[in-house]
Amino acid sequence: MKNCEQHISPQVVKRLPRYYRYLEDMLEAGLVRTSSKELSAKSGLTASQIRQDLNCFGGFGQQGYGYNVEQLYNEIGRILALDNKNKTILIGAGNLGRAVALHMDFDRKGFKLIGIFDKNEAVSGQLVGHIPIRHISGLDDFCLENKPTIAVLCVPKDNAKELSANLYNLGVKGFWNFTHYDIANKYSDIAVENVHLSDSLMTLCYKINRLDEVET
Amino acid sequence: MKNCEQHISPQVVKRLPRYYRYLEDMLEAGLVRTSSKELSAKSGLTASQIRQDLNCFGGFGQQGYGYNVEQLYNEIGRILALDNKNKTILIGAGNLGRAVALHMDFDRKGFKLIGIFDKNEAVSGQLVGHIPIRHISGLDDFCLENKPTIAVLCVPKDNAKELSANLYNLGVKGFWNFTHYDIANKYSDIAVENVHLSDSLMTLCYKINRLDEVET
Numbered sequence: 001m002k003n004c005e006q007h008i009s010p011q012v013v014k015r016l017p018r019y020y021r022y023l024e025d026m027l028e029a030g031l032v033r034t035s036s037k038e039l040s041a042k043s044g045l046t047a048s049q050i051r052q053d054l055n056c057f058g059g060f061g062q063q064g065y066g067y068n069v070e071q072l073y074n075e076i077g078r079i080l081a082l083d084n085k086n087k088t089i090l091i092g093a094g095n096l097g098r099a100v101a102l103h104m105d106f107d108r109k110g111f112k113l114i115g116i117f118d119k120n121e122a123v124s125g126q127l128v129g130h131i132p133i134r135h136i137s138g139l140d141d142f143c144l145e146n147k148p149t150i151a152v153l154c155v156p157k158d159n160a161k162e163l164s165a166n167l168y169n170l171g172v173k174g175f176w177n178f179t180h181y182d183i184a185n186k187y188s189d190i191a192v193e194n195v196h197l198s199d200s201l202m203t204l205c206y207k208i209n210r211l212d213e214v215e216t
Numbered sequence: 217m218k219n220c221e222q223h224i225s226p227q228v229v230k231r232l233p234r235y236y237r238y239l240e241d242m243l244e245a246g247l248v249r250t251s252s253k254e255l256s257a258k259s260g261l262t263a264s265q266i267r268q269d270l271n272c273f274g275g276f277g278q279q280g281y282g283y284n285v286e287q288l289y290n291e292i293g294r295i296l297a298l299d300n301k302n303k304t305i306l307i308g309a310g311n312l313g314r315a316v317a318l319h320m321d322f323d324r325k326g327f328k329l330i331g332i333f334d335k336n337e338a339v340s341g342q343l344v345g346h347i348p349i350r351h352i353s354g355l356d357d358f359c360l361e362n363k364p365t366i367a368v369l370c371v372p373k374d375n376a377k378e379l380s381a382n383l384y385n386l387g388v389k390g391f392w393n394f395t396h397y398d399i400a401n402k403y404s405d406i407a408v409e410n411v412h413l414s415d416s417l418m419t420l421c422y423k424i425n426r427l428d429e430v431e432t
Contacts, residue, residue: 013422017415021396025373044401080418081425099315100413109414110421150424157241174424176417180237185260191423193416197316198325199233200409201392202296205326206229207407208366208390209297 008079012053016076018043019054023073035066085112086174088150089142091163093118093126093133096178097154101128111150115142119159143170150174157181224295228269232292234259235270239289251282300326302390304366305358307379309334309342309349312394313370317344327366331358335375359386366390373397 008016022042026034036047036054043050054067057075077083088111090101097116106113116128119136126133134142142148151172153160160181167175174191175183184192224232238258242250252263252270259266270283273291293299304327306317313332322329332344335352342349350358358364367388369376376397383391390407391399400408 013419016422017412017418018398020418021412021415025396042401043398080422082418082421084421084425086421086424095315095318099311102311104413104417106417109417110425111417150420173427174420176420180241182234182259185258189427191420191427193420193423195411195413195416196233196237197320197411199237200411201320201322201325201327202233202236202298203229204366204390204392204407204409205298205300205302206232206296207409208302209300209326211389211405211407 008056012056015043015045015053016080019050020073020076020080020082023069023076026069027073031069033066034069034072038066080110082108082110084110086110086150087146087148088113088152089115089117089139089148089172090152090154091117091136091139091167092154092156092159092178093120093123093128094154097152098128100152100154100178101131113152114146114148117142140166140170143167143172147171150176152176152178153183154178224272228272231259231261231269232296235266236289236292236296236298239285239292242285243289247285249282250285250288254282296326298324298326301328302326302366303362303364304329304368305331305333305355305364305388306368306370307333307352307355307383308370308372308375308394309336309339309344310370313368314344316368316370316394317347330362330364333358355382356386359383359388363387366392368392368394369399370394 019039022039023034036050039050040047054072057079088106090097090113093116101113101116113131116131116133117136117139118124118133121135123133124135149172151167153164153175155163157180160179160183164175164181164183168187168190173189177183177192177194178197180196180198182194184190235255238255239250252266255266256263270288273295304322306313306329309332317329317332329347332347332349333352333355334349337351339349340351365388367383369380369391371379373396376395376399380391380397380399384403384406389405393399393408393410394413396412396414398410400406
């Protein structure tokens with residue numbers, strides 16, 4: 001089982017948070033068991049695909065019984081390492097940065113948000129939730145003292161290249177990147193997740209246009 | 217060329233917004249030409265992959281010359297149908313909904329944001345940018361009158377299922393979905409783009425944890 005975990009394919013990793021999300025809903029609804037068929041109806045994946053994915057993490061799917069919701073939920077949470085408290089800072093306290101800071105449940109997703117920074121002096125000291133915005137000029141000292149390993153980047157693209165290089169030199173190894181800049185291509189020893197909202201919006205535009213063409 | 221466009225694979229479609237984004241940067245920087253090699257350095261894709269993707273849209277890549285930035289930018293914009301003005305409403309004017317409304321350049325991405333709705337009466341009438349928040353009770357009438365075809369969903373997951381069904385019945389065909397609910401599995405004749413922020417955050421948690429394991 002451990003051996004299998006070492007070789008989880010990126011495709012399976014991409015699906016694990018979805019399973020975790022469905023299982024969380026089920027737990028909240030008080031469900032004890034689920035099945036690959038039920039997970040299939042929620043996700044649109046085939047039941048056989050789901051069984052194959054989940055078998056990798058041990059054999060708690062039993063024929064005729066299905067999966068124990070809580071057990072599977074905990075196991076996937078463990079694989080995703082969600083009980084970690086990766087020290088995290090967020091840069092760029094504009095509309096998007098503030099929304100991300102307030103909206104996301106960092107604590108339950110493996111992260112601890114310890115600082116928020118912005119280059120606009122006018123917002124220094126304002127609270128986002130319970131965290132004060134600090135001026136970006138204090139970033140280096142803060143990182144040397146507190147050693148965050150994750151940065152959430154919500155800055156304009158012009159700032160992203162220089163900023164990510166600086167953060168990398170300060171020991172940041174993981175980036176949740178909302179900017180247009182593609183950090184991952186520059187460093188090989190970091191973890192990056194991009195949220196390219198405008199790419200997603202443009203993809204939707206393409207899809208909706210093709211939908212019209214199919215109909216007419 | 218038209219024939220080729222009809223059969224653009226989903227993988228290529230996913231990459232088009234990225235190319236568009238790089239080309240926009242180049243245009244802003246005043247660049248006239250680019251090459252598959254240059255696009256490769258920015259994107260991390262191989263030059264051969266890029267040539268293959270772009271060849272599909274006509275032969276304006278010339279050996280020894282490369283691509284005309286403006287021409288390629290316009291062509292990809294045309295394929296993505298970004299000059300459309302898909303009438304769009306946004307539901308859920310919390311932190312995330314407001315940030316999305318203010319942060320995204322809908323006009324230049326093929327959409328026209330015409331209404332914002334929230335169930336909280338206390339925020340009715342507040343402006344988000346230049347658009348007033350309307351109470352959700354007026355949604356049906358608004359849709360019947362203005363016929364939006366796209367909805368941006370920024371509501372809690374509990375509301376998403378019923379809301380999306382209602383919007384579908386009101387003629388909405390495209391969803392930019394920030395909720396935890398997976399709409400696409402229910403309807404076959406709609407276009408959906410999901411932005412599952414918590415999935416992305418959990419994936420980052422997994423990646424950063426594995427990074428540590430590799431190093432130790």
